[in-house]
Amino acid sequence: MTLDTAEIPRRRLPLPPMKLIRPVVSLGVLFGLWEIAARTGAISAFLFPPPSAIFAALWISAGPNGDPPYGILLDIALSLYRLLAGVGLALVLGTIIGLAIGLTGWGRAVFKPIISALMPIPTLAWTPVLLLVFGIDNRTTITVVFIAASFEIIYNVVTGIEMMTRKVYWVAASMGASRLQTLRYVVLPGILPYLITGLKLGVGYAWRALIAAEMLAASSHGLGFMIYDAQEYMDMKSIYGGILTISVMGLLIERGVIGALEKRTIEKWGVNVER
Amino acid sequence: MPIGFQILDRALRVIRFLLPILGLLLVWELAVRTGLAQAGILPAPSTILARAVELLGLTGERAVLFGHILASLRRALIAFALAVAVGVPLGFLLGLSEEAQLWVSPILSLMLPLPAVAWTPILLVLFGPGDLTIVIVCFLGAVFPVLYSTMQGVRACGRQPVWVVRSMGGSGLDVLRRVLIPSSLPALITGFKLGMAHSWRTLVAAEMLAALTSGLGYMIFAARSYMDVSTMFVGVVCLAAIGMLIEHVLFGTLEHATIHRWYARDAQTGGRQ
Amino acid sequence: MSNVEKILSDPVGETATLAPKPKITAEGAGIRFGSIVAVEDFTTVIREREFVSIIGPSGCGKSTLLYAIAGFLKTTSGVLKVDGKPIVKPGPDRGIVFQEFVLFPWRTVLRNITLGPEIAGLPRAEAEERARKWIRLTGLGGFENAYPATLSGGMKQRVAIARALTCEPDILLLDEPFGALDVQTKNYVMKDLQDLWIAASKTILMVTHSVQEATLMADRVLILGARPSRIVADVRIDLPHPRDPLDQRLGRYRQEVTEILSAEVDRAMKGERGQ
Numbered sequence: 001m002t003l004d005t006a007e008i009p010r011r012r013l014p015l016p017p018m019k020l021i022r023p024v025v026s027l028g029v030l031f032g033l034w035e036i037a038a039r040t041g042a043i044s045a046f047l048f049p050p051p052s053a054i055f056a057a058l059w060i061s062a063g064p065n066g067d068p069p070y071g072i073l074l075d076i077a078l079s080l081y082r083l084l085a086g087v088g089l090a091l092v093l094g095t096i097i098g099l100a101i102g103l104t105g106w107g108r109a110v111f112k113p114i115i116s117a118l119m120p121i122p123t124l125a126w127t128p129v130l131l132l133v134f135g136i137d138n139r140t141t142i143t144v145v146f147i148a149a150s151f152e153i154i155y156n157v158v159t160g161i162e163m164m165t166r167k168v169y170w171v172a173a174s175m176g177a178s179r180l181q182t183l184r185y186v187v188l189p190g191i192l193p194y195l196i197t198g199l200k201l202g203v204g205y206a207w208r209a210l211i212a213a214e215m216l217a218a219s220s221h222g223l224g225f226m227i228y229d230a231q232e233y234m235d236m237k238s239i240y241g242g243i244l245t246i247s248v249m250g251l252l253i254e255r256g257v258i259g260a261l262e263k264r265t266i267e268k269w270g271v272n273v274e275r
Numbered sequence: 276m277p278i279g280f281q282i283l284d285r286a287l288r289v290i291r292f293l294l295p296i297l298g299l300l301l302v303w304e305l306a307v308r309t310g311l312a313q314a315g316i317l318p319a320p321s322t323i324l325a326r327a328v329e330l331l332g333l334t335g336e337r338a339v340l341f342g343h344i345l346a347s348l349r350r351a352l353i354a355f356a357l358a359v360a361v362g363v364p365l366g367f368l369l370g371l372s373e374e375a376q377l378w379v380s381p382i383l384s385l386m387l388p389l390p391a392v393a394w395t396p397i398l399l400v401l402f403g404p405g406d407l408t409i410v411i412v413c414f415l416g417a418v419f420p421v422l423y424s425t426m427q428g429v430r431a432c433g434r435q436p437v438w439v440v441r442s443m444g445g446s447g448l449d450v451l452r453r454v455l456i457p458s459s460l461p462a463l464i465t466g467f468k469l470g471m472a473h474s475w476r477t478l479v480a481a482e483m484l485a486a487l488t489s490g491l492g493y494m495i496f497a498a499r500s501y502m503d504v505s506t507m508f509v510g511v512v513c514l515a516a517i518g519m520l521i522e523h524v525l526f527g528t529l530e531h532a533t534i535h536r537w538y539a540r541d542a543q544t545g546g547r548q
Numbered sequence: 549m550s551n552v553e554k555i556l557s558d559p560v561g562e563t564a565t566l567a568p569k570p571k572i573t574a575e576g577a578g579i580r581f582g583s584i585v586a587v588e589d590f591t592t593v594i595r596e597r598e599f600v601s602i603i604g605p606s607g608c609g610k611s612t613l614l615y616a617i618a619g620f621l622k623t624t625s626g627v628l629k630v631d632g633k634p635i636v637k638p639g640p641d642r643g644i645v646f647q648e649f650v651l652f653p654w655r656t657v658l659r660n661i662t663l664g665p666e667i668a669g670l671p672r673a674e675a676e677e678r679a680r681k682w683i684r685l686t687g688l689g690g691f692e693n694a695y696p697a698t699l700s701g702g703m704k705q706r707v708a709i710a711r712a713l714t715c716e717p718d719i720l721l722l723d724e725p726f727g728a729l730d731v732q733t734k735n736y737v738m739k740d741l742q743d744l745w746i747a748a749s750k751t752i753l754m755v756t757h758s759v760q761e762a763t764l765m766a767d768r769v770l771i772l773g774a775r776p777s778r779i780v781a782d783v784r785i786d787l788p789h790p791r792d793p794l795d796q797r798l799g800r801y802r803q804e805v806t807e808i809l810s811a812e813v814d815r816a817m818k819g820e821r822g823q
Contacts, residue, residue, distance in 0.1 A: 023381035030382060047401060113292045114299060120515040120522070122476040124392075125492075128483070128499040128507055132316050167650045170620045173638035175664040175715055185663060189654040208390035212480045215392060224393070228484075231396030239396045243389060250388020269653040270697020 049237050054244065057237035071226070072245060078221040079249070082138060083210055086145025087203055094150040094202075095195060098157025103187070115154065123148045123209045127216045136219040141210060144217075148209035149202035156198030160191035193266045197273045200258045207250050223249070318505045326505035327512070339494075344513060346489035347478055350406060354413030355474045359467065362418045366425025366466075367455070376426070383419075391416035391473075392480045404485040409478070412485070416477030420469035428462025429455060464533060468526040475518050568596035571719060571751045572617060576626030579612055586612040589778045590626070592770060596718075599745055599752045601762035603805065604772030605813050610755045611723055613772075617753065618644050618721050630719065640664060643712030647724040649704040651696040657707050658683070658692035664715035682710040685744060702733035709741065713748060720745075722754040726761060738765065742790050759809065763801045764791055771808050774816030781808045 031051040037043045038050035061072040068074070097115075100107030126147055130140040168190065172182045214224025223246050230238035266273060300320045306312040307319035314322070332338025369376040391412050398408040436454045445453065482492025491510050498506035572594040579587045586609035594600050602610045615621045617628055619638035628635045630642070651660050658679060665675035683689055686706040696704055705725060712720060725741070726734040742765055745752055756762050762769045763785055771781040785801050792798070 018377075022377055026378045026381045027385070047397075109291065110295045113295045116292075117296050117515075120519045121511055122479045122514055122518065124476070124480040124483070125495065125511045125514050127480075128495050129504075129511065131499060132502070132504060132507075165648075165650070166620075167646055167648065168652075170615075170618070170638065170644065171646075171650050171711075172667070173620065174618055174640065174642060174644045174712075175667045176638075176640040177667045181667050185667065186652070189652065192654065204388065207388060208392075211390045212392040215395065216480065216483055227393060227396045231399050234400055236397070236400065239400075243393050243397075246393055247385050247389045251384065254388065265654070269695055271653045 047236060049240065054237050054240045058241040058245070061238070061241070072241070075221050075223045075226045075242070076245065076249060079210060079214065079223045082141045082214075082222065083145055083203070083206060083253075085138075086142040086210070087149045087199070087206055089142070089146045090149035090153055090202060090206070091195075091199065093146075094153030094198070095157055097150075098154045098191075099161070099183075099187070101154070102158045102161030102191075115151070119151055123205070124212050124216070127213050131217050136217060140217045141213045141222070144213040145206045145210050149199075149206040152202035152205060153195065153198040156194040156201075157191050160194030161187065163194070164190050193269070193271050193273050196258070196261055196265060200254065200262070203253060203258060204250070207246075207253060211246055315502065316504060318508065323505050323508045323512075327509045330506065330509055340509070340513070343489055343491050343494045343510075344517065347482065347491045348517070350409050350482075350490065351413055351471070351474045351478050354410045354478075355417050355467075355471050357410070357414045358417035358421050358470050358474065361414075362421030362466070362470065363425050363463065366422045367429055369422075370426040370429025370459075371455075383422075387419065391477045392484070395481065395484050399485060404487055408485040409481045409490070412481040413474045413477045417470040417474035420473050421466045424462045424466025424469060425459065428459030428466070431462065432458040460533065464526070464529060468522060468530075471521055471526070472518065475514075475521060479514060568598065570594070570632075571596045571598070571630065572753070573629040573632070574626070575629075577613075577616065577623045577628050578625035579609070579616055579621060580624045587616075587777055592779060592782065594751060594753060594768075596751055597749050598768065599754070599766045600768045600770060601754045601756060601766035602770045602772060603756055603759065603762045603809065604777055605774050605809070605816060606757055608772050608774055608777040610772050610777070614644075614721050614723050614753065614755045617719075618642050640668065640715045641717050642719045642721055643715050643717035644721045645705070645708045645712050645723065645725050647727040649696075649701075649708045649728070651704055651707055651711075653696050656693050656695055657688060657699070660696065660707055661688075661711045661714050664711065668715075678716075679710070679714050682713045685747060686710040686713075687740065700733070701729050702737050705729060705737055706740070709737075709744070713744070713750075717750065719751045719753065720748075722752065722756075724756055725754065726756070726758070739790075741765065746789060759802055759805050760793075763798060763805055764793055769805055771805065771812065773812050780812055781805075783808075 034043075034048065035050045035052060038045045038048050058072060060066050062070065064070065066072065097107070097111055101111050101115075102108075123144060127140065127144055130143050134140045134143070164187070168186055169182060172186045177185065210222075211224035214222040215228040219225075223242055227239045227242035227246075230236075230242065303312070303317070304319045304321060307314050307317060307322075318326075327340075328334060330338070330340040332341070369379060391414075394415055395408065395412055398411055402408050402411075432455055436458065437450050440450050440454050478490070479492040479495070482490040483496040486493035486496075491514055495507050495510035498504070498510070570593045574590045574592050577587065577590040578585065590613060602613065604610045612621060616623055617630075617635065619635050619642065652663070655663065658676065661679040661683060662672070662675040665678055666672070670678070683692065686709055688703070688706055688710060691699065691703065696707065699707070705728075709725070722741075726738060729737060738761065745765075754762070754766065766785060769781075769783045769785060770779050771783065772778070773780040783801065783805055785798075787795065787797055787801075
């Protein structure tokens with residue numbers, strides 16, 4: 001079999017240099033002005049330590065001389081573990097509930113009202129309740145992540161099913177597909193772009209909720225815990241370093257991980273996700 | 276007759292909507308009564324209701340709940356107002372000048388994955404616990420949705436309407452007054468709705484971390500130290516109910532009066548943190 | 549068009565002229581949605597290897613009829629039979645091609661076409677073997693690994709046709725198959741479809757609103773009236789295949805069908821105004 005795909009247009013534009021220059025310059029100017037202001041005493045170097053000092057502190061805490069050694073790496077690892085566990089749980093349960101709402105009458109009747117009743121509760125309001133149930137434990141933060149991520153996933157799975165025309169099911173039916181085959185060959189791949197969109201938004205909410213939950217409920221480690229803990233010692237460099245790490249990690253998760261996932265599915269298939 | 280049917284139909288729909296929720300509450304109640312669930316951790320809905328009645332002052336005790344609600348609402352609204360005051364002009368600026376937007380967007384995208392609550396430690400060092408810290412945190416939570424919606428609204432206007440007014444001899448002020456503001460108003464209202472929702476949702480966490488004596492978040496977190504679970508649940512339900520009232524009643528009415536009338540379509544909804 | 553020569557040398561086409569058995573029988577079939585009658589008293593016999601076109605004013609329920617024969621919708625009165633047995637559900641014996649193609653964006657051209665055999669439980673290699681024949685005949689060679697989003701409308705419709713034919717149906721149901729194509733593309737796909745029909749020796753039922761398409765391709769043209777639609781005329785196009793669009797005799801048939809159709813449209817409009 002000859003597989004000749006040379007005819008298919010593949011868009012690969014070279015990165016415009018401005019796209020790289022702009023962030024470097026704009027962040028450089030921001031940090032540069034801050035550095036100068038802190039060094040000259042225009043702003044308090046204690047409350048706003050110069051970025052160079054923040055980066056230096058960050059560098060030390062990522063090495064064996066940190067307190068604790070490799071502290072920031074441990075914090076990152078633990079935060080990522082909690083995020084992954086909670087989002088994984090949300091992905092599985094959210095997809096199942098979404099399918100139940102989208103495909104079955106009883107699922108719609110039971111889950112829709114319950115979800116609309118739970119959704120207005122601010123995610124972080126669950127934290128004290130969960131603290132009572134689980135105590136200061138990873139389960140508390142993981143559950144907060146789960147709650148933060150699952151609504152968006154459920155909502156998008158349901159939208160994905162609603163966006164499918166009945167003719168898609170008809171094509172499968174005319175091939176003699178069973179219910180299970182229709183689910184496997186049509187529904188699951190069909191909702192995947194929506195699931196990924198839901199995941200993207202869900203992870204965004206979850207990351208922010210996790211940091212806040214760690215501030216309220218983590219016993220040790222985790223980026224949220226770290227910045228809150230540093231506040232007790234007025235360790236401003238650690239707080240700024242932690243905030244910077246939270247922001248960069250959040251960007252990496254969204255652009256890197258989810259972006260790669262989108263490239264391999266939504267973009268490759270050329271589908272539009274309407275929300 | 277048709278009107279009668281409509282009422283019946285609506286009533287049936289409400290019942291069908293409430294049925295699963297009531298069912299869940301019933302299962303919960305029974306689980307507590309039969310000892311399946313620990314009342315110390317998960318009080319029965321009836322216990323929570325009784326506590327709510329107490330906190331509302333209906334039993335003659337001091338109506339503490341109202342105080343907390345008012346304190347929370349005040350902070351959330353001040354933060355929201357600040358977010359509008361900052362977010363809308365900035366949104367117009369960044370929406371009108373593509374160049375400015377391109378240069379600022381790296382900073383914005385670095386701020387976006389940060390929960391507003393992450394700024395609390397710095398603010399606690401700067402200002403200590405109290406209203407100022409809480410309001411700033413809520414402001415940081417609310418300002419980005421307002422900013423982004425405004426930016427999108429201004430951007431979506433396009434150049435042709437501006438050219439139309441320009442060709443009629445309109446000034447820059449005319450363009451702003453007669454084109455940009457009206458055309459971006461739906462997006463602005465959506466942004467306000469999201470901003471208020473974010474302000475309210477951020478508030479709980481901020482109050483848990485930084486409130487001294489009042490607010491629903493404070494009430495919930497304080498109740499935790501006394502293991503007063505019923506009060507915690509009352510607080511959670513209040514947060515949800517007020518959030519819904521703000522979103523559906525306040526902004527719902529506003530949208531109905533504006534966006535729906537002008538465009539005969541649904542505005543984008545949603546937005547949580 | 550080397551395909552055509554190969555196809556024409558195929559002896560199957562010649563036997564088609566021997567008295568064929570009835571394939572689809574409609575006995576007073578009617579379909580109503582609530583109080584709206586879409587199709588009424590539809591009675592006809594479509595024989596094996598016959599190419600029948602259904603034409604009618606837009607909104608007359610011709611597609612509804614096709615969906616009922618496919619088994620997607622149920623008749624509310626009368627009977628529709630295939631091979632003497634009443635139609636109860638969709639099945640691989642009746643392949644369908646929609647105007648909107650309804651391809652699965654997450655599957656490559658090849659995997660779209662092999663879906664039918666895959667659902668039937670055939671091993672991948674065997675499914676691809678079967679698909680290859682139709683990929684060749686529809687002129688899709690070289691595009692096997694492309695995703696549908698990268699294809700033009702004409703190519704998409706070829707994939708949909710190949711996908712339906714790979715299920716090896718006895719009957720091919722075409723729902724306005726050229727409706728979404730531009731004129732140039734349409735002429736090509738139409739020509740190929742005629743060749744395919746001769747090669748595949750299938751019974752084809754095509755719904756269209758274009759007199760030109762119907763007369764060029766079909767052995768018989770069933771003209772449906774405005775809603776509630778019943779057959780107002782059954783025109784036999786007695787010309788050999790493949791036909792030349794510029795043939796004088798074809799022009800006369802075209803005129804005949806057009807006259808009946810426009811009389812029907814006039815009648816419907818007057819009826820509407822009279823009410």
